[in-house]
Amino acid sequence: MLTKALNHFKKNDPILYKVALMVNITGLVKPEDPFIDLVETIINQQLSDKAAATIFGRFKKLFPEEKITAEKLLKIPDEKIREAGISYSKIKYIKGIAQQIKNKKLNLKNLENLSDEDVINELVKLKGIGAWTAEMYLMFTLARPDVFSAGDLGLQNAIVKLYKIKQKPTRERLLEISIKWSPYRTTASRILWRSLDLK
Template sequence: MVQTFDSSNFYSICDGLAAKDTHLATVIREYGYPPVWTRSNTFSTLVLTILEQQVSLASAFAAYKKLLEKLITITPEKILALSDEELRSCYFSRQKIVYVRGLAQSIVTNHINLEWLSEQPDELVRTTLKQLKGIGDWTVDIYLMHALQRLDLFPLGDLALINAMKMLMHLEKPTKEELLIIAEPWKPHRTIATMILWHYYIKRRTLSCCISCI
């Protein structure tokens, strides 16, 4: 059976992680619990996740908001009906036009079924989605974490996660292998540990911005 999190178990998992990791305990003590970051398991969620690849979240959301204003509801059929020029007017790059169209086509032809994916194990979700152009491990990790609420993801391709670990744990140039060793005790709840670290990263960046404005 697939294990997931929601608001009913999220905080107890946070407490359990804090009880066995002093760094995570420090984050919760100083900044409180992270938000329960979830998204709906929909085509529009995957579009947003693709837009978030290798850009700031603000830039990605600006493009998503522009698309939402144009379409009202973001569906595969509506995406396929848009021209390249219309998608570029919503701040889509050439590559992301290709990626989102490919995803839309796969859903329309039922090559990808999101409801079916929600019931499958993580690795099958990963191999299925990575067949699509432009969808790699980071995109799948974020989809599994936010849309399917899977418990044990550790997205090593996420810069915010890596930077949070470097700041919190005073690491200089950790290798992926070293980070995986650090995260090993967090299993099978590495998703929640990641969210605690994201929370720390956001709070520290916000604090730094406030201080720089004084």
């Protein structure tokens, strides 16, 4: 997949291809438990990578042997989770999802059989999940190859920097730019995020 993606960029976008050779991107591995991944994505909303990693690390320590499950999460007092650095609104969201899983109203494994669009439509029905969280879930939990999150600030900044765009691009313009990376927009996104670390 990675080789095919790089060959595609080499042909269709020399700028992105050049950056791809400068950053280290590996293949995506699907996580074992989609619930843990979804909880982490919600916790990470609007946080820098460093802050997100610290807070999620503290959150994991609240569980015996750091094994996160919906049932165990529901038993932890909100105040304890708040002490890990997670806002009360996010606590409400992750516990709401945990409750739905416990009540068998939600089965995240079933999402694997849906199209990208249908996964987004199902996820945004859950409180605390917007388009960005659903797109991250598609990229990193379901390892879907052709996802681009036009609302992601990091991707916007990387595109402005790499393509020397003067004005902040509109959502439509970003999607237009991303078309040349299809069907490998997930890999393109990962390259763009990594490009922000380049001097």
